[in-house]
Each structure stands twice: as C-alpha cells, then as structure tokens.
Amino acid sequence: QVGILDVDLCGPSVPRMFGAQDSDVHQCDSGWVPVFVDQEKSISLMSIGFLLEKPDDAVVWRGPKKNALIKQFVADVAWGDLDFLIVDTPPGTSDEHISTVEALRPHKPLGAILVTTPQAVSVGDVRRELTFCKKTGLRVLGIVENMSGFVCPHCSECTNIFSKGGGEELAKHAGVPFLGCVPLDPQLSQSLEEGRDFIQEFPKSSAFPALTRIAQQILDGTSQPSS
C-alpha cells in the first residue's frame, strides 16, 4: 500500500501523472479520502490538484496559507494502513519543506531522496538541500542523478545532454548513498503525460532498470530491522 502526498501547491503534477486529474476528493468520518488510482487500490494520492475548481486556477498563496494546508494534508487525510507514504515536494528549502518536515516529525520519516540532474548548476542547489536535511534532522536515503544521458533510438549514440556524473560526485563528497543514474527516456515522459503505469507497461524502456534498482534499494533499506 503506497500513498503519495503532493505538497507542490503551486505546481501539482502528481494527479496528471496517474491519469487522475479529473478526480475529486471526498470526506468521510475520519477525514479526507485520498484518491485511489488503481483497481487493486494499492496506490492512493492527495494533492491540491484535486481541490481546484479549474485545472488552470493558480494557487497564489503566501507561506502561512500553504503551511496550513500542508498540516491538514498530513493530519486530516484518512490514508489507512500504508506501507509507504511518498511525499513529493517543490524545489527549494522554504515554507513547504519546513512545514512538511514539522508535520511529519511525529511519524518518524525514514528520510529523504534527493534528485538532481548531472549539471553543476543543479548539483549546486542540491548541496543546499543536503544542508536542509542535516539541519532538520532528516536522514538522506540517497541521491538520484536524473536525466543522466540520452541514448539515441536511431543510432544508439549516447549524448550527455545535461552533462554526467555530478550527482554521483555529490553523493561521494557528502558521504551519502548514490542510488543511481536515470537516463532521459522519451517513453517515460510520454507515459507520465498519459498517466500510464510506466513500470508495468514499459519494462524494456531505457529508464526501467535504473528506476527499479532504485526502488529495490529503498525496499532493501527498509527490510532491515528498524533501530
């Protein structure tokens, strides 16, 4: 059972990535009911995307209002029994991040995965994100180097469009696990646009091995007895 909490209030993309952009959130006695995206009801979502009247409506809120909603998302959603709650955040180290960590603290989060592209400019920001984790007591589960190389489907030449290696170097420098490189994969982009299940439907695609390896590392990390 996996829940996804989308705290990117200005740019909520998670609903669309699951094809759930037209779903509504309902209330029950124990709170808001998250949106289930599959028949087996194994994945549930909560996002401000479900609360907007129109999908183009801008959420033009200052910090305090964002903080209040995030607290509600953590406290008032009837998630039920979950094996994993994944929280997707916007870029930065500001209101959303501070509030999310505060609201989740009583629930003892496992930690954070930091995503970067290989470029120095992106790594430069993730270094600051690492400091945020240290300062807020959030364990770093590892770093993912995304958009790491593109293999041309016509001739198989690999081009490092956004450079290469920055994420791995950062992990080494910071002494945190390196979870892997995920290549640019047009099928992955397409799949997310169409709200399809990439892992089920595109097992031969170039990003599949990396993504499943990363998921496996997280699972392996959690199968150990907790301290």
Place this chain on the structure above:
Amino acid sequence: DCPGTSSAQAGRAAACQGCPNQRICAGGAAAPDPAEAAELRERLRSVKHTVLVLSGKGGVGKSTFSALLAQGLAADEAKQVALLDIDICGPSIPKMMGLEGEQVHQSGSGWSPVYVEENLGVMSVGFLLSSPDDAVIWRGPKKNGLIKQFLRDVDWGDIDYLIVDTPPGTSDEHLSIVQYLSAAHIDGAVIITTPQEVSLQDVRKEINFCHKVKLPVIGVVENMSGFVCPKCKNESQIFPPTTGGAEKMCQNLNVSLLGKVPLDPQIGKSCDKGQSFLSEAPESPATSSYRNIIQRIQEYCDQRHFQEEKTI
C-alpha cells in the same frame, strides 16, 4: 473574532493581540506602505525596462534563459543591463555568470551589484552566502524582506534592462516582486516551459497569476524542444508535446509564442563553466532561436516605451 488569515486585517485587528499566529499573519503583509513605495519608485526611476522571467514548473531552463537574455542584451555595449536573481533558496545565477565566490560590496550609495562586464551587473542571495553548502531555510516573510532590500538598497545606476529571475511557482517571491515593482513599472513577463503537458499545466496557472496581478505576458518560450543526435542527425522528442506543446497552448490562450529552443549539450556545459552559450556556440540552432527570442523581447519593450511616451 479572528478576522481570517487571508483578510487584509490579518494580524492587525484588535482580536489578533496575543494570538500565537499574529506574527505570521501580519508578516505576510502585502503592498509596501506609501513611504516605502516612494523610496522604491525613486530607486527604480533610473530603470527603463523590467522583464520578469517566470515558469510554473522547476527545471525547465528559466535561470538559463534569464542569464542568456541578460548576456544577449548586454552584447550591445551601449546598453546597461542588470540581472536580479530572486530565487532565494536556489540561486543559480552567480554560477551561470561565472561569478561564483564573489561577494557584495557596500558603498555610500548602497549595495554594489557584481559586474560581469562593465555593462552587465548581477545581484543574488548567492553573493551573500559564504559557502556553497549554505542553505537559506526561510519562510515567506523573510524572503520578502530580502527581495525588498534588493530593490531598495542596490545601487543599480541607470539601466536599460532589469531582468528578474524568479523561482518556479506563484507564491511569496512572485507576489512580492510584483507588488514592490508596482511602485515603478514592469514591461511584462516571459514564461518558460518545456513541451510537456505537466509543464504547460503549470504555465497556464502562471498566465492566470499574471492576469490576476495585471502583469502583461510578453510571451512563452518552449525550451528542450527536440534533440538532434550529433552522430546520425535524427531528431528525437525527448519531452514529447503530447498535448500540442507550447504552440497549441499559446494559440488557445492568445499569448505569443516567442520561440522554441532545441536541446543542446553545450548549453549546460556553458552554464556550468559560467560562460555565455551564445558566444561559445554561435553556430548552434539553439543560439539562433535564443537570439530571435531576445530580439522579440527587445522589440516588445521598445514598442511599449514608445506607446507610453506618446501618451504623456
């Protein structure tokens, strides 16, 4: 008796005294008071044109574009250009401009921008941080305070173009910059996107935001628009425009598509080195796209200036 957290009286009403949230409500304060507004207007009097660079989504190439826009405009040595980076949590501009490690100096007339060229000055919170690992873990009100300082205390001098690079979204930084700059004048906003629907979805919100705060939209730039393999020259759509890309969205919303820029590995390399991609790769198709877009922005600004002069 709480006036409500989004009310104009939030934090200021009699009932707010003693409330634990009072500082939070009052801190999100809106427009600058008349004295502050006058101060900002005076400071920004010497700025001819201001362009905000926005995006709904992160990672679409907004800072890259802001840097190139500033560099492109400053190629004309007769023009004085300023680049203000208000992405307080993720200040990438210093690195992209080759100014990492530089510090800000104070003088009698205020903070000095850091100059890349004689006619291109830059300001960013990055210059105020002593280590590349320093994190700015601030809530909205503190960010707003720094943005106001950037506008009030930086001695920009006479500028032809002030380019403002923003973080992604529609929140404190965006509301604040629009409010503080309302004391002066903003020509408009350029919005950056990739061809993906998940990015366009957020651009529509950004356009919505611009309408709400009466900020003209100069147009949209579609980044990462196709990739030509350097070996076999075949094109791939790495970020497929599944819903028609920026072109269709611009048609539907009646905004200008300023241009489409293809992916080019040299762009990232130049940014990482702090060099101008336009100078390093003059033959790249991406360079001609960027140059065309920059020209269109210049034309837009010149036209508005002309129109305003006519009405005086």
